[in-house]
Amino acid sequence: MFKKYDVIVVGAGHAGCEAAAAAANLGSSVLLVTMNMGTIAQMSCNPAMGGVAKGQIVREIDAMGGYSGIISDKTTIQFRMLNRSKGPAMWSPRAQIDRMRFAEEWRLQLEQTPNVDLWQDTVVGMKLDGDRIAGVITSLGIEIEASAVVLTNGTFLNGIIHIGEKRFGGGRTGEKAATGITEQLVTLGFEAGRMKTGTPPRVDGRTLDYSKMEEQWGDEERGRFSYTDVPLQTEQRCCWITYTNEAVHETLKEGFEKSPMFTGRIKGLGPRYCPSIEDKINRFAERERHQIFVEPEGWNTVEIYVNGFSTSLPEDVQYRALQQIPGFEKAKMFRPGYAIEYDYFPPTQLGLTLETKLVKNLFFAGQINGTTGYEEAACQGFIAGINAHQKVYDNQELIMKRSESYIGVLIDDLVTKGTEEPYRMFTSRAEHRLLLRQDNADLRLSNIGHSLGLISDERMNGVHAKVAAADKLVAYLSNESVQPEEINSVLDTLGTSPINQKVKLVNLLGRPQITILDLGNAVPNLKDELKAYTNEVIEQAEIRVKYESYFEKELEIVEKMKRMEDREINPNFDYLTLGSLSKEAREKLLRVKPRTLGQASRISGVSPSDISVLMVQLTK
Numbered sequence: 001m002f003k004k005y006d007v008i009v010v011g012a013g014h015a016g017c018e019a020a021a022a023a024a025n026l027g028s029s030v031l032l033v034t035m036n037m038g039t040i041a042q043m044s045c046n047p048a049m050g051g052v053a054k055g056q057i058v059r060e061i062d063a064m065g066g067y068s069g070i071i072s073d074k075t076t077i078q079f080r081m082l083n084r085s086k087g088p089a090m091w092s093p094r095a096q097i098d099r100m101r102f103a104e105e106w107r108l109q110l111e112q113t114p115n116v117d118l119w120q121d122t123v124v125g126m127k128l129d130g131d132r133i134a135g136v137i138t139s140l141g142i143e144i145e146a147s148a149v150v151l152t153n154g155t156f157l158n159g160i161i162h163i164g165e166k167r168f169g170g171g172r173t174g175e176k177a178a179t180g181i182t183e184q185l186v187t188l189g190f191e192a193g194r195m196k197t198g199t200p201p202r203v204d205g206r207t208l209d210y211s212k213m214e215e216q217w218g219d220e221e222r223g224r225f226s227y228t229d230v231p232l233q234t235e236q237r238c239c240w241i242t243y244t245n246e247a248v249h250e251t252l253k254e255g256f257e258k259s260p261m262f263t264g265r266i267k268g269l270g271p272r273y274c275p276s277i278e279d280k281i282n283r284f285a286e287r288e289r290h291q292i293f294v295e296p297e298g299w300n301t302v303e304i305y306v307n308g309f310s311t312s313l314p315e316d317v318q319y320r321a322l323q324q325i326p327g328f329e330k331a332k333m334f335r336p337g338y339a340i341e342y343d344y345f346p347p348t349q350l351g352l353t354l355e356t357k358l359v360k361n362l363f364f365a366g367q368i369n370g371t372t373g374y375e376e377a378a379c380q381g382f383i384a385g386i387n388a389h390q391k392v393y394d395n396q397e398l399i400m401k402r403s404e405s406y407i408g409v410l411i412d413d414l415v416t417k418g419t420e421e422p423y424r425m426f427t428s429r430a431e432h433r434l435l436l437r438q439d440n441a442d443l444r445l446s447n448i449g450h451s452l453g454l455i456s457d458e459r460m461n462g463v464h465a466k467v468a469a470a471d472k473l474v475a476y477l478s479n480e481s482v483q484p485e486e487i488n489s490v491l492d493t494l495g496t497s498p499i500n501q502k503v504k505l506v507n508l509l510g511r512p513q514i515t516i517l518d519l520g521n522a523v524p525n526l527k528d529e530l531k532a533y534t535n536e537v538i539e540q541a542e543i544r545v546k547y548e549s550y551f552e553k554e555l556e557i558v559e560k561m562k563r564m565e566d567r568e569i570n571p572n573f574d575y576l577t578l579g580s581l582s583k584e585a586r587e588k589l590l591r592v593k594p595r596t597l598g599q600a601s602r603i604s605g606v607s608p609s610d611i612s613v614l615m616v617q618l619t620k
Helices: 014-025 054-063 068-075 099-111 181-187 246-253 277-283 315-322 374-392 406-417 438-452 457-479 484-493 505-509 516-522 524-530 535-565 583-592 597-601 608-619
Strands: 005-010 030-034 048-050 076-082 092-097 116-120 123-129 132-138 143-151 160-163 166-169 193-199 202-204 214-216 239-243 291-296 303-307 333-335 338-344 362-364
Touching: 005 014, 005 132, 005 374, 014 030, 014 099, 014 116, 014 143, 014 374, 030 143, 048 054, 048 068, 048 374, 054 068, 054 092, 054 374, 054 406, 054 438, 068 076, 068 092, 068 099, 068 374, 092 099, 099 116, 123 143, 123 181, 143 374, 246 277, 246 315, 315 333, 362 374, 374 406, 438 457, 438 535, 457 505, 457 524, 457 535, 484 516, 505 516, 505 535, 516 524, 516 535, 535 597, 583 597, 597 608
Parallel strands: 005 030, 005 143, 030 116, 143 362
Antiparallel strands: 048 092, 076 092, 123 132, 132 143, 160 166, 160 338, 193 338, 202 303, 202 333, 214 239, 239 291, 291 303
């Protein structure tokens, strides 16, 4: 019935969709197995993509030829660039998404992708050939052969849903859990753990009083995730902000004795940076209110996502507490919030390609690795799909560096340091975040996608043209000057000191108070020159001028670190022979088996003196 596939992807969430598309676009024959073809790319939690650091990840996926950015742009109902008041390293795109259209567009994209087959079934085990994966076994008893398998099981592995004192098996509300895979992997020697996440109740938007809430509109000039020319919806939908209060908190406390979190029924650790509402009012008892974001689920639905009110309290407590929030007095609830516990596998059991160390050609991506968030899952799936294809065809593996992408930071953090709580990406995790901005993801990474064959020549030429145009504009600013009488009145208005003699435009643009558009409004020649450039090129040129000295210092640091990253370590290196290493270092190095001296230096428990010992040994 089934042919032997190059790659089988298990699970059709954000990780699975990107994995299947990437492997197929590289030329692999791919089977995507999902428990329900009606929930492909389902947004299980909030209807949004991007955000702080997460938006950078979406742009990086797009820059290398993935689809998350394109699908998001097609289904956006509101777009905002976060942190505009801060430096460009902190700017992060975020979009509210039409949940139903997002899933539909992903399914259509996969159906139109050559080499992708779909199969609705549950994978309950894997076929092995010695220490190598050979395929999967489904609940229908079908054995399907493959050269590589990517597991992207999300929250489905032995998932248990909690609502108050009620608990039942499920990978998502209304969907059954997946069993068998964890048990088999544990017998093979894998270490497994439990994690927890949650979601808020959904309500009927027709029953809310928006006059009691603060409006939150998107950016007037709508941005995008994708570097392609996907047509954008011109209209945007409003979101709203409201707040909890003491009455809400007191009502929620009535359910604490039945809370699965506080009674110990939930064993797994939840996401530190996205706590439940009961956790917030318990941990931050001094706060009188907490912010609630009221987010539409799409263009044509009345369903509202109550962001900030994630909870697993009894449904009657949720309902009574909701109705005490301003604007929610007459709210009708469509479905209650819940918590879900699920199995994950500590990611130190993986290599930097996301291939498992115990079973060859078996890859893990997404929440199975202990991460949280659509974006974190999608980028892992994308890299795992690429590397599964590369392994099958004996091509060079793709390892993303920390200095070139947030994706590289995420994967290196996971496989080097591991995680005991759901991992979420932040800009603070990236030591080179000034270089890893959302505006230059295409300049950083398109060459990787192009070399793999995921980016067309035409698109790559567009990247080169963008670089050339920015170079030309910076050169113009460096050569053109302005007289005091032309600019001093503008400088005074902007609150910066006047000039006494002719000054190059590039020197004025270096001042933090001045933008390139300010200069254009004051200097007619520059205003005419700017008409020849896109907004992206103008922004790129301005960032380069303002932060050039910072970039140079950061690049020097990257070059120093690169020398450590280039010092490779034999994966079979016997650390036990180095008696001068600390006992903890030997244990950690044996477990992680770092690829390079740089990766070894980031392992928790490996000291600088241990690295010195290793460096001496590698020199020998």
